[in-house]
Amino acid sequence: DTAVSQTPKYLVTQMGNDKSIKCEQNLGHDTMYWYKQDSKKFLKIMFSYNNKELIINETVPNRFSPKSPDKAHLNLHINSLELGDSAVYFCASSQQTTLFGQQFFGPGTRLTVL
Amino acid sequence: AQSVTQPDIHITVSEGASLELRCNYSYGATPYLFWYVQSPGQGLQLLLKYFSGDTLVQGIKGFEAEFKRSQSSFNLRKPSVHWSDAAEYFCAVAADTGRRALTFGSGTRLQVQP
Numbered sequence: 001d002t003a004v005s006q007t008p009k010y011l012v013t014q015m016g017n018d019k020s021i022k023c024e025q026n027l028g029h030d031t032m033y034w035y036k037q038d039s040k041k042f043l044k045i046m047f048s049y050n051n052k053e054l055i056i057n058e059t060v061p062n063r064f065s066p067k068s069p070d071k072a073h074l075n076l077h078i079n080s081l082e083l084g085d086s087a088v089y090f091c092a093s094s095q096q097t098t099l100f101g102q103q104f105f106g107p108g109t110r111l112t113v114l
Numbered sequence: 115a116q117s118v119t120q121p122d123i124h125i126t127v128s129e130g131a132s133l134e135l136r137c138n139y140s141y142g143a144t145p146y147l148f149w150y151v152q153s154p155g156q157g158l159q160l161l162l163k164y165f166s167g168d169t170l171v172q173g174i175k176g177f178e179a180e181f182k183r184s185q186s187s188f189n190l191r192k193p194s195v196h197w198s199d200a201a202e203y204f205c206a207v208a209a210d211t212g213r214r215a216l217t218f219g220s221g222t223r224l225q226v227q228p
Contacts, residue, residue, distance in 0.1 A: 004157075033215060035216075040220070041152075041202055041220070041221045041223075042218070042220055042221070043158075043204065043216075043218040043221075044218070045215035045216065045217075048215050056215050090157060090158065102148075102160055102163060103160075103216060104160075105150075105157045105158040105159075106157055107156065107157040108156075108157050
């Protein structure tokens with residue numbers, strides 16, 4: 001009965017590879033997010049989707065491409081991985097039709113690029 | 115654009131002592147303010163939030179925070195710290211506009227001495 005789940009939890013890969021991280025929420029929320037947490041623990045928004053529509057697209061290399069097949073899923077695909085992409089990636093979801101939807105976070109995916 | 119400052123990178127307290135973690139925000143209008151906790155290797159859990167109304171908000175695990183508009187602060191407090199409170203604490207702010215992503219502070223690492 002996990003609220004926000006991410007797969008995989010750990011991802012180790014070589015530079016230049018393409019990888020995807022999947023996120024699913026079973027809370028019925030209409031908005032989903034991807035955040036990146038760097039080695040210094042700093043968390044920053046990358047993307048946000050509301051009802052499958054991209055509403056936030058921060059200054060992120062275009063090697064990163066989010067895909068939302070439906071409201072419950074927001075996947076992150078990364079092309080041509082670089083060393084600097086190593087980080088923990090968190091997915092989150094919220095319900096924006098309330099006054100302000102509390103964001104629920106997934107457990108994170110630790111990506112290590114060798 | 116909004117921003118959050120957590121001036122203390124690392125704090126050590128003795129078990130049973132009181133705790134205050136500082137958070138200052140910058141935002142032109144009414145902010146939505148949050149405190150999240152991240153235990154080692156875990157995702158983020160919401161401790162408490164402030165939208166409006168009473169400026170002293172109660173959260174989970176015995177935490178509380180006070181919103182002071184005049185000081186642009188939202189400090190987190192706990193009267194008696196437990197060893198299990200050792201974690202990373204993040205203050206975050208969100209705008210009351212269409213952009214609902216959270217802007218996080220850099221975090222404060224709390225260590226608890228026996």
